[in-house]
Amino acid sequence: MSRLSATAILFLALAWLAPPAMAQDVHLGVKSCGSSGCHGQVASSTTNVLLNEYVTWQKYDSHATAYKVLLEPRSQRIAANLGLPNAHEAKICLDCHADNVPEEKRGPQFVLADGVGCEACHGAGSAPWMGLHIGGSPHDQNVQNGLIPLEDPIVRAGICLDCHLGDEDQFATHRIMGAGHPRISFEMDSFTDFQPAHFLVDDDYRKRKRVVDGVRTWAIGQALMVERRMELLADSKFATDGLFPELAFFDCHACHQPMSSSLPTDGGEFPTAWNPRPGTGLGPGVAKFNDSNMLMLEIALDMAAPDLADRMAQHILDIHKASQTSREAMNAAARATKETARQAVEILATKEIDAAAMRKAMETLIEKGSQGYFADYETAEQATMAIGAIIEAMRVAGFVDTAGYEKLSAGMEPVYAAVANDERYVVSRFIGAVQGLAASL
Numbered sequence: 001m002s003r004l005s006a007t008a009i010l011f012l013a014l015a016w017l018a019p020p021a022m023a024q025d026v027h028l029g030v031k032s033c034g035s036s037g038c039h040g041q042v043a044s045s046t047t048n049v050l051l052n053e054y055v056t057w058q059k060y061d062s063h064a065t066a067y068k069v070l071l072e073p074r075s076q077r078i079a080a081n082l083g084l085p086n087a088h089e090a091k092i093c094l095d096c097h098a099d100n101v102p103e104e105k106r107g108p109q110f111v112l113a114d115g116v117g118c119e120a121c122h123g124a125g126s127a128p129w130m131g132l133h134i135g136g137s138p139h140d141q142n143v144q145n146g147l148i149p150l151e152d153p154i155v156r157a158g159i160c161l162d163c164h165l166g167d168e169d170q171f172a173t174h175r176i177m178g179a180g181h182p183r184i185s186f187e188m189d190s191f192t193d194f195q196p197a198h199f200l201v202d203d204d205y206r207k208r209k210r211v212v213d214g215v216r217t218w219a220i221g222q223a224l225m226v227e228r229r230m231e232l233l234a235d236s237k238f239a240t241d242g243l244f245p246e247l248a249f250f251d252c253h254a255c256h257q258p259m260s261s262s263l264p265t266d267g268g269e270f271p272t273a274w275n276p277r278p279g280t281g282l283g284p285g286v287a288k289f290n291d292s293n294m295l296m297l298e299i300a301l302d303m304a305a306p307d308l309a310d311r312m313a314q315h316i317l318d319i320h321k322a323s324q325t326s327r328e329a330m331n332a333a334a335r336a337t338k339e340t341a342r343q344a345v346e347i348l349a350t351k352e353i354d355a356a357a358m359r360k361a362m363e364t365l366i367e368k369g370s371q372g373y374f375a376d377y378e379t380a381e382q383a384t385m386a387i388g389a390i391i392e393a394m395r396v397a398g399f400v401d402t403a404g405y406e407k408l409s410a411g412m413e414p415v416y417a418a419v420a421n422d423e424r425y426v427v428s429r430f431i432g433a434v435q436g437l438a439a440s441l
């Protein structure tokens with residue numbers, strides 16, 4: 001626990017130990033965490049936690065501007081296209097772009113315009129953990145008293161995916177995309193880094209919390225994304241839209257590409273951009289379900305449970321076949337896949353993942369990438385984030401030396417460049433970049 005000034009402790013302890021009668025789950029607002037005596041210090045502190053989390057969030061974290069984005073002309077345009085009076089008061093936008101708890105759960109200092117604030121991820125500040133943690137209680141006790149244990153990748157994914165994939169109440173449908181919303185993609189380990197992290201995994205962190213490596217975080221994130229996608233696909237009100245299935249579940253670029261490509265294509269002599277993707281069983285001219293998380297999960301499972309990896313490969317074939325058969329077939333395939341994803345979460349959370357397993361997953365990704373398995377943009381993007389996550393995890397674990405790490409990082413640059421813009425993705429360029437990376441192994 002941080003060393004606060006004596007007056008700050010007294011003040012806060014009085015405020016927290018004898019709170020006025022307050023409803024449960026009240027969100028107190030970013031200000032209540034971010035004062036200069038608490039998490040709002042300018043420089044990082046030498047105490048257990050950095051204490052400059054508020055400054056990092058406010059300056060560098062796009063969650064701090066998630067609400068303000070709704071006031072911009074592009075959001076107004078999206079809202080107008082959807083027939084909404086505006087974006088900053090529309091529940092559908094606020095549910096993901098702010099900590100949109102109901103009115104009666106907002107404390108006196110709560111400000112909706114603060115966007116995705118501390119409590120959207122860490123949990124309501126009115127819960128007993130708040131007073132306890134100011135008093136220096138251990139992490140376990142805080143968690144028992146309502147602090148969300150975000151160090152646990154299963155818990156973390158549950159929070160991130162509500163907004164970065166959707167849940168039964170909030171979902172960025174193709175209609176919202178069609179109105180101008182950007183495509184949404186997510187990979188938990190990379191996105192924890194990109195946010196950027198306002199925590200430091202050092203010796204005292206390791207003493208206080210269970211540390212989960214980046215590969216496991218990636219793998220569990222994939223399993224939970226598959227599970228969530230299947231839930232939404234099979235049972236939710238978002239599964240269909242009139243005559244069509246909800247198009248946001250499908251590979252955007254299966255439909256959104258020019259009919260005759262002006263971009264260079266493989267070999268350059270044939271004018272369509274379509275490429276077969278091995279393992280899907282699909283031919284040209286069909287809308288392809290976005291199976292990128294399923295494919296990543298198959299590769300992740302190969303590290304820990306090869307029989308389940310085989311089953312996931314079969315689910316990929318089944319779901320594509322079902323998507324061309326009937327709604328009932330699709331629901332059945334989604335439920336079966338969800339069941340395997342659930343089992344995958346348990347195995348990936350517990351099975352040992354050693355240096356050899358990590359290296360094997362990386363080599364599989366690189367090999368498949370070199371062979372054109374990631375023909376569509378969504379799988380190439382996921383594969384790139386996965387390779388990046390594995391390289392980083394191997395560095396942290398000491399499984400690769402500095403020279404090896406630098407070589408791999410340099411090899412990754414053309415790979416990142418090949419997926420930097422989804423509208424300009426060309427599979428041959430991606431394959432070339434991954435082959436270059438393979439050479440640096």
Ligand code: HEC
Nearest residue numbers: 069074075078087092093096163164166170171172184185
């Ligand atoms: C399911 C959650 C969800 C819903 C619903 C949603 N958004 Fe978003 N929105 C996101 C996420 C996540 C991103 C960031 C995407 C990324 O970069 O990975 C985003 C990005 C954006 C951006 C681009 C921001 C930037 O910094 O470039 C705009 C503009 C936007 N949303 C507006 C809206 C509007 C307007 C609505 C309501 C009609 C809305 N969103 C509904 C989750 C959502």
Ligand code: HEC
Nearest residue numbers: 033039048049053054057063116117118121150151199200
């Ligand atoms: C988008 C989600 C998100 C938001 C918003 C967020 N955090 Fe975090 N925070 C995390 C994650 C993930 C971790 C790392 C896991 C952990 O240690 O709990 C973390 C860790 C922390 C830690 C623990 C550091 C340690 O060494 O144990 C503190 C303290 C913290 N955040 C404070 C804040 C404050 C203050 C705010 C608001 C200004 C905030 N967070 C906003 C996700 C978030």
Ligand code: HEC
Nearest residue numbers: 062065066069096097098116120159160163191192194195
């Ligand atoms: C309440 C909804 C919500 C939650 C919960 C949430 N996010 Fe976000 N996140 C957003 C929105 C909305 C944006 C886009 C903000 C913008 O661009 O203005 C975003 C943006 C991001 C970005 C920047 C993406 C980019 O392309 O620049 C990262 C990284 C990110 N979130 C990571 C996470 C992680 C990791 C978690 C879980 C620990 C998480 N988020 C939880 C809503 C959420």
Ligand code: HEC
Nearest residue numbers: 174177178179180182183247248250251252254255256287
């Ligand atoms: C099955 C085919 C299909 C898939 C898959 C698909 N779309 Fe669309 N998209 C369409 C159609 C049809 C329209 C409407 C075009 C029109 O209004 O003329 C459209 C319109 C759009 C528009 C508006 C374009 C414009 O210029 O008006 C955007 C943006 C968009 N889609 C984004 C996406 C994203 C992001 C995804 C993936 C999550 C996606 N689409 C998946 C068929 C598809």
